[in-house]
Amino acid sequence: MNRNENNFLSLYVHWPYCESKCPYCDFNSHVNENIESAHWINSYTNQLYSMKEQLSEHDVSTKKLNTIFFGGGTPSLMPLEIIESILKTSFDLFGYNKCIEISLEANPTSYEKDKFCDLKKLGINRLSIGVQSLNDDNLKLLGRLHNTEDAQLAVEHAIKTFNNVSVDLIYAFHGQQIINWTNELKVFLRNNDLQHISLYQLTIEEGTKFFTNYKKGLFNKIDDNKAANFYEISNEILNDQNFSKYEISNHAKHGFQCKHNLSYWKSQNWIGIGPGAYGRLWSSKSNNSRVEYQNYKNPKRWLSKNMYKSEFEKINFFNNTTSDIDTLTMGLRLCEGIETSKLYDESIIQNNAFKKLEEQKIIIIKDGILRVNKNYMIKLNSIIDFLTNS
Ligand SMILES: C[S@@+](CC[C@H](N)C(=O)[O-])C[C@H]1O[C@@H](n2cnc3c(N)ncnc32)[C@H](O)[C@@H]1O
Ligand code: SF4
Structure with missing residues (x-):
């Protein structure tokens, strides 16, 4: 997809x-x-x-x-x-x-x-x-x-x-x-x-x-x-x-x-230029996987590395799990939540961590959308930690 x-x-x-x-x-x-x-x-x-x-x-x-x-x-x-x-x-x-x-x-x-x-x-x-x-x-x-x-x-x-x-x-x-x-x-x-x-x-x-x-x-x-x-x-x-x-x-x-x-929260494509900026693309060539471009963080180093020809500090190819964690971490910040079809492994929402938070009505999974209950938004970081590290 x-x-x-x-x-x-x-x-x-x-x-x-x-x-x-x-x-x-x-x-x-x-x-x-x-x-x-x-x-x-x-x-x-x-x-x-x-x-x-x-x-x-x-x-x-x-x-x-x-x-x-x-x-x-x-x-x-x-x-x-x-x-x-x-x-x-x-x-x-x-x-x-x-x-x-x-x-x-x-x-x-x-x-x-x-x-x-x-x-x-x-x-x-x-x-x-x-x-x-x-x-x-x-x-x-x-x-x-x-x-x-x-x-x-x-x-x-x-x-x-x-x-x-x-x-x-x-x-x-x-x-x-x-x-x-x-x-x-x-x-x-x-x-x-x-x-x-x-x-x-x-x-x-x-x-x-x-x-x-x-x-x-x-x-x-x-x-x-x-x-x-x-x-x-x-x-x-x-x-x-x-x-x-x-x-x-x-x-x-x-x-x-x-x-x-x-565009970040919905995990779309973006280019990042300048010291420390990073960009992420979905690569159609590499099986629709996420590629991340990281720039040198130190301004002088970035400037000298790019003045004659562009050079990134690192290019990372996300595997499917890293990509899903990234999609969840970004997307759950949105009140409207994210479409579960954006995940490579949609079955992760069936695992125990998701089930537990769903039972407690901390997260809501309905009609292919996963979102955090608005009353628990203040606890977002711990919710994401729990879902992605359990
Ligand atoms: C890149 S900074 C802003 C740019 C601009 N130089 C400024 O200070 O207005 C983006 C925003 O992050 C927020 N911010 C930065 N550090 C923060 C912190 N430790 N806690 C809460 N908000 C922070 C500030 O509101 C800031 O406007
Ligand atoms: S140090 Fe710079 S970027 Fe950071 S909050 Fe102050 S003015 Fe903005």
């Missing part, structure tokens, strides 16, 4: 630099260095050409792009000529579907706000702004360089400039009061006509400054029950404001689900 439903193809572009490193962030992001635009353009271009060859090699039927996502790091810091070049080359090589979604992640400083119109002119049609908190003390705690006033001005300007604006917020951390958070969220949603919101509960990731402080006892984790309260109440507030939750942390107004992220 063709596991790439709708034959969609997406492109992820990673920009690894930021103004400063936030103490909670374990993304592949580094403090800005001197950038030679021409070198970056060469490397991104070589990667696009190389992926074009890979699509033919694996006989991937879709060749036109349905979505492009500039993520980071902070891609709103990218020199415009690099964005322009990537868009031009990707259009020349692959072509665009008529309703292509082209997203870019932006930080809400005034420098970046002033670039929104130029970004739109280049073809960006969806902006995702990292507001992160609606309260100045919490922005300081999160180590952000902007304040709430900067964020509000950036959001207003984005709404005037783009028809599709999303905001990222981090919440549910130790010491945060639910009553303050809910009031901030309600006022923010009432004042700003957004199309999409990503609400992330703060996670303390290994290797971050928060993790070091946590280990030293200087920073606490929020209690699980309290985090669950934050989750439920925030979902209700968003629901009241016409946002539907479609993924564990993502909410959209009607017609504004992020098409790019859906």
Whole structure:
């Protein structure tokens, strides 16, 4: 069967630099260095050409792009000529579907706000702004360089400039009061006509400054029950404001689900270029198996490896089991769940782990769809661990 439903193809572009490193962030992001635009353009271009060859090699039927996502790091810091070049080359090589979604992640400083119109002119049609908190003390705690006033001005300007604006917020951390958070969220949603919101509960990731402080006892984790309260109440507030939750942390107004992220969660085909980016294709040549392309993570290494000719750090061929685990891990994040026919081995849903969670109504298997009961979404990671490791 063709596991790439709708034959969609997406492109992820990673920009690894930021103004400063936030103490909670374990993304592949580094403090800005001197950038030679021409070198970056060469490397991104070589990667696009190389992926074009890979699509033919694996006989991937879709060749036109349905979505492009500039993520980071902070891609709103990218020199415009690099964005322009990537868009031009990707259009020349692959072509665009008529309703292509082209997203870019932006930080809400005034420098970046002033670039929104130029970004739109280049073809960006969806902006995702990292507001992160609606309260100045919490922005300081999160180590952000902007304040709430900067964020509000950036959001207003984005709404005037783009028809599709999303905001990222981090919440549910130790010491945060639910009553303050809910009031901030309600006022923010009432004042700003957004199309999409990503609400992330703060996670303390290994290797971050928060993790070091946590280990030293200087920073606490929020209690699980309290985090669950934050989750439920925030979902209700968003629901009241016409946002539907479609993924564990993502909410959209009607017609504004992020098409790019859906391509990951639905295990479609995507190309990933830039330091640390990875891409995955279903190969028609190799028995419809999943092939993964991994890029060198270190920006300087990636740049030197790709400047004259593209080189991936690794190409992995998933076996059927790895592929199924990946399809489940990605797909169960979606509220609508996944079609069991996307699995190589559909019989795994008959095994004891699945049966046990089905009996407890933690997962629901009906009419060929497997999904997590919405009341248990907050426990998604442990559910996936249980299903894939039992
Ligand atoms: C690649 S980062 C964002 C890009 C942009 N530089 C910014 O900071 O707004 C994607 C999002 O992940 C979220 N995030 C990163 N680390 C997190 C953590 N430890 N806990 C919760 N959310 C996190 C933030 O909301 C962030 O906007
Ligand atoms: S959260 Fe965003 S701005 Fe902060 S370090 Fe990570 S990618 Fe950079």
